[in-house]
Amino acid sequence: MMVVRPVRDTDREALHSLAAKTGPGFTSLQDDESLISAKLEAAARAFQPHDKQEASYLFVMEDTETQKVIGICGIEAAVGLHDPWYTYHVGVQVHASRELNVYTRHETLTLNNNHTGHSELCTLFLDPDYRKDKNGHLLSKSRFLFMAEHPTRFYHSVIAEMRGFSENGVSPFWEGLGRNFFTMDFAQADRLSSKDKGFIAELMPKHTIYVHLLPEEAQKVIGQTHEQTTPARRLLESEGFRYNNYVDIFDAGPTLESRVQDIRAVRESRYVKIQVGNTSGRGELSLLSTLSLTDFRCCMTQADVLGHGIMQIDASTAEALQVKTGDTLRTAALFGRPVL
Missing domain, CATH: 2.40.40.20 (Barwin-like endoglucanases)
Structure with missing residues (x-):
């Protein structure tokens, strides 16, 4: 029998084991002792009777027969209240001239903090050996019953950042855009962002970026999901989440959104x-x-x-x-x- 429960300090080694399997681009679970300790401490504070604005709820899935932890998932009560929360908004700018009979339509990327204060579904990872028997559905959707039971602990809207497309640890979007401003590999920037997002504001371009000026490989992956994350995206979309043209600033993975009360499992x-x-x-x-x-x-x-x-x-x-x-x-x- 699989059961999802709050994480405990005794799960430390299990978290290290899961983190070692996530691969580059999985920002919220890195195989780093200081990060795992911080997550355990934050989770211990979150599961307290008093409300916390920025509580970090962390759950694990345990096989009760073997007592082995085989998955992890989390909920951030509110993002961006302390550290800035950045995404790119994919928009459109039109340039037209009647005199020259010219009309052009260009996709753009604009750095923003529009999701500040939203709750976030995060840190969803299931051991590859257990990706069967609908275990992924239990791991992900268990959070919806928790949110339904404790609604005052969460914002009325919730987001979920999907891991963007990458191949062999290389992100085409990062290579086409981010590397020009950070001069470091995608994996290194990903690790740094999991500890401190301050450098993003210091180094990322503040002005609107025209997508057609990026390399074609970078343009193609905007809003695309990593193949290992595609099932998670489909699951969330079946529960009512939608892509509203916001993407991650590192790998351009899509951000899905929903009102908490519109989530199918919460509503029913x-x-x-x-x-x-x-x-x-x-x-x-x-x-x-x-x-x-x-x-x-x-x-x-x-x-x-x-x-x-x-x-x-x-x-x-x-x-x-x-x-x-x-x-x-x-x-x-x-x-x-x-x-x-």
């Missing part, structure tokens, strides 16, 4: 009383989560709907969630219902 989630017993195995695959802040736990199972707001779950699910008959849980279907 509801409370149920649970009953522990044998199940038919024919129930709808559902997410189930506890209501606790500090002891939040989430798993997926084929529970039986008994009616009157009651669901029956088997003993292994109850053990994973650490609940008993009569407890209240939040639930949502793992997948949205088709529109008829």
Whole structure:
């Protein structure tokens, strides 16, 4: 049974193991002791009864049979309130002259801080050996039940930065633009940005950039997603997230956005009383989560709907969630219902 729970200090080595598998471009999880320590400390502060403006919630997925941590995901309560949050907005400028009968339309990139204060889904990574059995859906969507249960801890809109296209650790967008101002490799700039984003403001161009002046290889990847991140993008889009022409300033990966209340799993989630017993195995695959802040736990199972707001779950699910008959849980279907 897979269960998602808040990270603990005892997960330190597991985080190092996962970080070693992420590769260049995965800014939010680097195999660096100081960064991992900072994440653990921030998470310990976040899961406290009082609200935090810039709380960093970090969760891990654990295989309860082996007690192995095999995935990680996070939520930033609000970005950009302390350190500036930069993206490029992909826009359009038109140049026209009636006299010369000339009309040109050019895509542009403008550095901005428009997502300041938004909540952010981040640090989603699943061990490649466990990318099966809908584990990725559980890992990602568990955060939506947490946000639904604790809405006052988050901004009304949420973003998710998708990893941009790169090949063998080389980003065409970085090579075509960023390297001209930073004179360093993409991987090095990526590592630096995970520790301190101040140098971005110091070195990035402040003026509008015309996309057609960039190398063709850089132009092609604007708004494109890394092949390993494409499934995560499709998952978020199925939940209601959309690309609104904002991209990462390093690799030009797309930023997806949604209002929290418009997220399908948040909107459809509801409370149920649970009953522990044998199940038919024919129930709808559902997410189930506890209501606790500090002891939040989430798993997926084929529970039986008994009616009157009651669901029956088997003993292994109850053990994973650490609940008993009569407890209240939040639930949502793992997948949205088709529109008829």
